[in-house]
Amino acid sequence: MPDTTRPPGPPGPARPLALVMGVSGSGKSTVGAALARRAGVPFADADDFHPAANIAKMAAGIPLDDADRAPWLDLLASWLREHEVGGGVLSCSALKRSYRDRLRDGAGRLLVVHLAGSPAVIARRQAARPGHFMPASLLASQFATLEPLAPGEPGAVLDVDRPVDVLVEQALALLAGPVATPGRPCATPSDPTTPWPARADRS
Numbered sequence: 001m002p003d004t005t006r007p008p009g010p011p012g013p014a015r016p017l018a019l020v021m022g023v024s025g026s027g028k029s030t031v032g033a034a035l036a037r038r039a040g041v042p043f044a045d046a047d048d049f050h051p052a053a054n055i056a057k058m059a060a061g062i063p064l065d066d067a068d069r070a071p072w073l074d075l076l077a078s079w080l081r082e083h084e085v086g087g088g089v090l091s092c093s094a095l096k097r098s099y100r101d102r103l104r105d106g107a108g109r110l111l112v113v114h115l116a117g118s119p120a121v122i123a124r125r126q127a128a129r130p131g132h133f134m135p136a137s138l139l140a141s142q143f144a145t146l147e148p149l150a151p152g153e154p155g156a157v158l159d160v161d162r163p164v165d166v167l168v169e170q171a172l173a174l175l176a177g178p179v180a181t182p183g184r185p186c187a188t189p190s191d192p193t194t195p196w197p198a199r200a201d202r203s
Ligand SMILES: Nc1ncnc2c1ncn2[C@@H]1O[C@H](COP(=O)(O)OP(=O)(O)OP(=O)(O)O)[C@@H](O)[C@H]1O
Pocket: 022, 023, 024, 025, 026, 027, 028, 029, 030, 031, 047, 091, 125, 126, 128, 129, 134, 160, 161, 162, 163, 164, 167
């Protein structure tokens, strides 16, 4: 039966759908979880989707390759598709453009928040969290693999060397902006230290 109690008109604004990306130790889990809480949407951490073999490989100091990441990315793309309507925040390294394209498949309105910082800052963060499966020795390969946000990828680059609550506010401001049109050209700052607002132009 149709809902006659609702006034006719366009649906309300869609709830945010965001990917928080970056190298290991950039703060994806911390910022992503806080962002999801503030936005009132579900959160998923891509590390929880890795098969045991991937975790074992990284723990042994061997970087993942494209083949290791492919089935994992497919699971994550499914999660995003399931949250395309209701919104959600996924924290995932998503180091390559091709990985992000795969994640956007079926979740075209996805906005990307790239947490970028210097190897020195991120290495300090990694060193301050002993017990994590990811060895510090893999940080160099993470940076070597990283492809920053490219023109046409809707999103923003945030400087990790800011307090978590500041980063969350910056991400919320991005998500509150006009709906992104995937594939449209956007200017992405190549210097991750560019001061806020340094977001891709989504107009
Ligand atoms: N903006 C920040 N300022 C200070 N410390 C931070 C900030 N963001 C995260 N941290 C700290 O840095 C460490 C790494 O953060 P976090 O685990 O969220 O990174 P990550 O990118 O999810 O890492 P991984 O992918 O390797 O699990 C944690 O100890 C976290 O508390």
